[in-house]
Structures are given as C-alpha cells and as structure tokens.
Amino acid sequence: MFGFTKHCTVCGMDVKKETAIKRFGKYLCSEEHAQQYVQRREEEEKRMIEERKRHPERRGGGCC
Numbered sequence: 001m002f003g004f005t006k007h008c009t010v011c012g013m014d015v016k017k018e019t020a021i022k023r024f025g026k027y028l029c030s031e032e033h034a035q036q037y038v039q040r041r042e043e044e045e046k047r048m049i050e051e052r053k054r055h056p057e058r059r060g061g062g063c064c
C-alpha cells in the first residue's frame, strides 16, 4: 500500500516507479507505449475539437 508499483496506462502491466516513463502524469511501461498513449491522447483531443465544431451549442460546461 505504498504505491511503489504503478500500472502501465496502455497495457496494464506493472511498472516500477523509478523506471517507468511518465507522460501527462500517467505511467507507461515502455517508450513504445508512451508514444501510443500520447498518440491516443492527441487523437482524443482532435475528436473532441471536431465534436465541438459539429455541436457548437453543446458546450462542455461541466455538466454531463
């Protein structure tokens, strides 16, 4: 319960805090998964921007 072990955000594998790669506050097991995660994030961001363009009246105002 000391939080020494983290889990890779991409594959869920155990990663050591000292050796893990950190991106946007998330732990990744390898450079490969770090890149995958960054890419996925960027795609999600792009999709959100597209969504917002398509639905300008529906703004993300905190309410789900």
Ligand SMILES: [Zn+2]
Binding pocket: 008, 009, 010, 011, 012, 013, 028, 029, 030, 033
């Ligand atoms: Zn991984």
